[in-house]
Amino acid sequence: MNASPHPDPLLTIVIPTYNRAEKLELLLETLKVELQESGDEVTVMVSDNASTDGTAEVTRSMQARWPELVVRRQATNVGADENFCSCVELLSSRHFWIIGDDDLPKRGVIPKILTLLRERDPWLLYMQSEWLPLLTGPDQGEPVGDLRGRELDVAAFARQVHVWFTFLSGTVVNRLQLLRLLEGQPIRRFSGTNLVQLGWLFPLLRKGGRFIYVSDRCVLATRDNSGGYQLLTVFGATFARVVKESLGTRNRLSRILIRGAMLRYLPGRIWAERQSKDDRYLAENAWPAMRRELSTFLTFWLLVLPMGRLPRRLAEPFYQSWRVFHRLDRDLDRLRDRQRGFLGR
Numbered sequence: 199m200n201a202s203p204h205p206d207p208l209l210t211i212v213i214p215t216y217n218r219a220e221k222l223e224l225l226l227e228t229l230k231v232e233l234q235e236s237g238d239e240v241t242v243m244v245s246d247n248a249s250t251d252g253t254a255e256v257t258r259s260m261q262a263r264w265p266e267l268v269v270r271r272q273a274t275n276v277g278a279d280e281n282f283c284s285c286v287e288l289l290s291s292r293h294f295w296i297i298g299d300d301d302l303p304k305r306g307v308i309p310k311i312l313t314l315l316r317e318r319d320p321w322l323l324y325m326q327s328e329w330l331p332l333l334t335g336p337d338q339g340e341p342v343g344d345l346r347g348r349e350l351d352v353a354a355f356a357r358q359v360h361v362w363f364t365f366l367s368g369t370v371v372n373r374l375q376l377l378r379l380l381e382g383q384p385i386r387r388f389s390g391t392n393l394v395q396l397g398w399l400f401p402l403l404r405k406g407g408r409f410i411y412v413s414d415r416c417v418l419a420t421r422d423n424s425g426g427y428q429l430l431t432v433f434g435a436t437f438a439r440v441v442k443e444s445l446g447t448r449n450r451l452s453r454i455l456i457r458g459a460m461l462r463y464l465p466g467r468i469w470a471e472r473q474s475k476d477d478r479y480l481a482e483n484a485w486p487a488m489r490r491e492l493s494t495f496l497t498f499w500l501l502v503l504p505m506g507r508l509p510r511r512l513a514e515p516f517y518q519s520w521r522v523f524h525r526l527d528r529d530l531d532r533l534r535d536r537q538r539g540f541l542g543r
Contacts, residue, residue: 209370304342325415
């Protein structure tokens with residue numbers, strides 16, 4: 199991999215961007231303030247995927263005031279997946295954090311994250327997010343105090359994160375451990391699936407290691423900001439297929455991840471789709487692919503399929519039962535946090 203402009207920083211914050219000049223400007227202004235005390239520990243890299251709006255003007259203006267900012271611009275639009283992967287290949291830092299151009303770190307979070315990286319050197323660090331319809335600055339939402347970072351074994355970590363490994367802005371990756379564990383597998387292995395990032399996350403899960411789950415909401419994320427793909431196909435069928443290809447079909451970790459997606463994520467999305475037409479996502483009939491990938495799980499037959507395929511009046515009791523389970527599940531997580539304290543195993 200090529201060297202980045204700064205010699206081996208602890209963390210590189212990578213911002214892939216395309217035609218979101220105003221949102222990018224807010225993120226860069228936030229990072230410039232938040233990183234004033236970090237010295238050379240953190241590098242920020244923007245990768246502009248040949249934007250046609252005012253992105254180039256934003257980055258030029260920011261570089262004039264922040265010379266340490268690294269900006270690269272693709273000659274042509276190479277697609278989101280390639281823009282992500284080409285960034286990862288340029289890094290030399292120990293850790294990297296890809297953050298969406300329409301997301302923000304909360305005020306004061308970055309120094310606390312750096313402390314965890316220095317002291318614990320995790321293979322993966324996952325942070326909870328707070329989802330808002332519009333981001334105006336890093337002080338929105340709940341303020342962040344001392345981080346409740348729990349060091350978990352790989353099974354417990356997967357159980358907490360499950361399908362949210364797909365959310366780029368939530369995960370900090372240990373690049374050095376990744377290079378050691380890739381074993382010749384390309385990071386582009388899952389290009390074209392809308393889940394390319396799992397190509398560099400799942401090798402770390404497969405081999406075990408040190409994983410830290412931060413239950414505080416450290417990232418401000420833009421609600422309902424995506425689209426242009428088949429949602430249930432991607433997060434139902436494709437996610438399960440990628441998990442099985444990466445970790446094995448009968449692997450305990452695979453079952454934890456897929457079952458977590460079915461219990462904690464898919465029901466809410468299925469019900470939202472049944473309630474109203476959301477034209478941000480492509481029309482789809484995901485059920486044949488979902489049945490193929492999920493049919494070995496009892497949860498699919500007892501919850502996911504009835505919610506999605508029964509008439510609404512018959513499906514609603516399954517949805518209401520799931521809502522009760524979901525609330526209890528979150529309450530148990532909060533109870534575990536209180537019992538374990540701010541940082542523990």
